[in-house]
Amino acid sequence: xxxxxxxxxxxxxxxxxxxxxxxxxxxxxxxxxxxxxxxxxxxxxxxxxxxxxxxxxxxxxxxxxxxxxxxxxxxxxxxxxxxxxxxxxxxxxxxxxxxxxxxxxxxxxxxxxxxxxxxxxxxxxxxxxxxxxxxxxxxxxxxxxxxxxxxxxxxxxxxxxxxxxxxxxxxxxxxxxxxxxxxxxxxxxxxxxxxxxxxxxxxxxxxxxxxxxxxxxxxxxxxxxxxxxxxxxxxxxxxxxxxxxxxxxxxxxxxxxxxxxxxxxxxxxxxxxxxxxxxxxxxxxxxxxxxxxxxxxxxxxxxxxxxxxxxxxxxxxxxxxxxxxxxxxxxxxxxxxxxxxxxxxxxxxxxxxxxxxxxxxxxxxxxxxxxxxxxxxxxxxxxxxxxxxxxxxxxxxxxxxxxx
Numbered sequence: 113x114x115x116x117x118x119x120x121x122x123x124x125x126x127x128x129x130x131x132x133x134x135x136x137x138x139x140x141x142x143x144x145x146x147x148x149x150x151x152x153x154x155x156x157x158x159x160x161x162x163x164x165x166x167x168x169x170x171x172x173x174x175x176x177x178x179x180x181x182x183x184x185x186x187x188x189x190x191x192x193x194x195x196x197x198x199x200x201x202x203x204x205x206x207x208x209x210x211x212x213x214x215x216x217x218x219x220x221x222x223x224x225x226x227x228x229x230x231x232x233x234x235x236x237x238x239x240x241x242x243x244x245x246x247x248x249x250x251x252x253x254x255x256x257x258x259x260x261x262x263x264x265x266x267x268x269x270x271x272x273x274x275x276x277x278x279x280x281x282x283x284x285x286x287x288x289x290x291x292x293x294x295x296x297x298x299x300x301x302x303x304x305x306x307x308x309x310x311x312x313x314x315x316x317x318x319x320x321x322x323x324x325x326x327x328x329x330x331x332x333x334x335x336x337x338x339x340x341x342x343x344x345x346x347x348x349x350x351x352x353x354x355x356x357x358x359x360x361x362x363x364x365x366x367x368x369x370x371x372x373x374x375x376x377x378x379x380x381x382x383x384x385x386x387x388x389x390x391x392x393x394x395x396x397x398x399x400x401x402x403x404x405x406x407x408x409x410x411x412x413x414x415x416x417x418x419x420x421x422x423x424x425x426x427x428x429x430x431x432x433x434x435x436x437x438x439x440x441x442x443x444x445x446x447x448x449x450x451x452x453x454x455x456x457x458x459x460x461x462x463x464x465x466x467x468x469x470x471x472x473x474x475x476x477x478x479x480x481x482x483x484x485x486x487x488x489x490x491x492x493x494x495x496x497x498x499x500x501x502x503x504x505x506x507x508x509x510x511x512x513x514x515x516x
Contacts, residue, residue, distance in 0.1 A: 166497075170489050175482070177237070178489045179471050180204030182448070184240055184425070186458035190216055192227045195461040200231045203468055206492060207240025207292070209428075209458050211252055218255045218288070218509040225289035229503040238496060238503045240338075242292035245285050247277060248311055253288055257515045262297055265324060266314035274314075274324040278331020278339075284514055285337045289506035291499060292338040294388060296328040298375040299348040308355070309348050316348075322375040326382050333385075338499055340425060341379050343390035345409055346372025350392060358433040364396040365413070377418050385495055386423045387414065389452065391433035401450070402433060405443060410451035423491050424451060428458040429467070441470030448480055453488040 170178070184207040187196045199205045208228060215221040225241055232239050243252045248261025259281065265274050278296070285293045300321050301313035314321045325341065332339035345368060350359035363372070376387065389410060391402040403409040404426040414420050426447050429435075434443050444455045444467035455471075457464045474480045 166490060166493060167486070170486050170493065173489070175472060175475065175485075177204045178482075178485050179468055179475075181206035181237060181489050181492050182454050182471070182485070183207075183464060183468060184209055184242060184454055184456045185464045186211065186428075186430075186460075187214065188461075190214060190220055190224060192224065192231060196228070197231055199461070199464060200228070200235070203465065204235060204237075205239075205464070206237065206454065207242060209242045209244075209294075209456065210290070211244075211458070212254075215252060215254050215288075218253075218511055221254060221288055222506055222509060226505045229289070229505060232503050237493060238501045240292045240496070240501070241290040242294060242340075243285060243288070243290050244294045245281050246295040246297060246312060247281060250312060253284055255509075255511050256284055261311040262314045262324070262328075263301075263311035265328075266317075266320055269320060269324070271323055271327045274327040275331040278328035279334055280331075281328070282332040282335025282337040282339075285332075286335050287506075287509050287514055290337070291501050292340065292386070293332055294340045294342060295332065296325045296339065296341060297343070298322075298325045298341045298379060299343055299346055300371060300375065301348050302371065303349045306348060306350055308350065313348060318371055318374045322378040325375055326379050329379060329384065330382070333383075336499055338386055338495065339384075340386040340388050341376060341384050342388035343392075343427060344376050344387050344414060345390070345392070345394070345403060346376070347390050347392065348372065355431050355433070358391060358393055358402060358437060360393045360395070362396055363394065368394075368397070368413075373413075373418070376414075380418055380420045380422075384420070384422060385498070386425060387420060388425045388427055388456075389414070390427050391431060401446060404429070404434070404452070405438075405446040405450050407450040415451060421491075423453045423495050425454040426452050426456050428456050430457060430459040430463055439466075441466040443467075445470050445474045445480070448474075448484075448488075453491050 180203050183205045185199055185205050186209050214224065244250050245253055247259035251258050259277055265277060281293060281295060297312045298321060299309050299313050300318055301309050301316050314324045329339040329341060349361055389404045391404050393402050397408055399406040399408045410424055429440055429443055440463045447455055448471055455467060457467055475482055475485060
């Protein structure tokens with residue numbers, strides 16, 4: 113009798129151990145399967161995706177993967193170092209931004225971009241590779257003839273020409289292996305003393321800015337590069353540079369609606385996929401935080417009033433408009449709470465990791481819902497899908513062809 117009881121106990125213990133093993137192993141396999149399906153899905157054509165549930169894949173991502181998708185990070189220098197590798201492998205960042213100090217020559221730029229893509233090959237989600245390639249003075253890609261600035265295009269006032277310039281910007285960006293261009297500028301240059309917009313704007317007329325900005329946006333988009341319209345809700349009437357100080361604009365919602373918001377509203381109606389939000393304080397609309405951290409600006413005005421459903425990206429959070437007043441991690445949390453999908457942190461590995469950690473802590477505390485995070489990640493991955501973004505290596509650049 114005792115032997116039978118012992119046998120039953122042993123069998124029960126084995127069943128419990130087997131069940132625990134299967135649960136753990138099954139959960140791991142489910143996560144791996146979701147990632148595997150998503151990776152396959154990313155390379156399929158849009159019309160082959162009907163049976164795939166993006167939400168299923170997102171739901172089975174780890175929290176680190178979800179938060180990582182919401183970060184575009186800058187890196188130091190011209191090569192991939194250990195800290196940059198860590199951003200990919202440990203923090204699962206969703207993309208990178210490149211500046212002139214990252215891009216010395218076309219050949220070196222391609223090598224850097226390809227190396228980052230190679231490092232990301234085991235992640236199921238491809239990287240945003242982004243740059244400020246506006247034309248004029250804000251042209252980061254090396255070895256290329258400079259395209260005219262927006263002020264010059266605005267004086268010409270030719271929509272077909274603006275579209276051609278947009279195609280050229282998109283072609284340049286794509287040739288360097290990148291897939292997202294922080295352009296065009298949709299700010300109205302209504303303040304001639306503005307120290308940061310100037311010839312980056314198409315002009316001081318709302319209709320000209322709207323018309324030409326939309327044509328440039330569509331030109332970039334035609335080259336399968338994501339255009340990001342900026343700097344919402346309008347940086348044209350500021351008197352200080354947000355790289356150095358926090359600008360303040362004393363306009364109410366009616367005044368903004370009659371000027372600054374018009375180009376953004378029209379671009380959204382014409383299919384804008386991504387909007388960059390500036391660091392501007394607007395006290396007369398009830399905002400107590402800069403636009404990039406303001407629920408009033410991002411959720412109430414951009415989302416609800418203008419009906420925008422695409423990806424919202426902050427301007428660089430390492431600009432002094434932010435860092436003079438806020439801790440980077442706290443600013444990232446406030447921005448996500450306000451409704452941002454992607455936090456842009458262009459400088460400093462510690463800044464990036466601090467933001468990620470503090471956003472994660474805020475989610476775990478319940479200050480940000482994971483449901484909200486998943487909605488942002490869905491927008492982000494859907495955008496990558498819509499543009500067919502992948503981590504394929506790019507060939508050498510034909511500079512002569514691009515400069516024709």
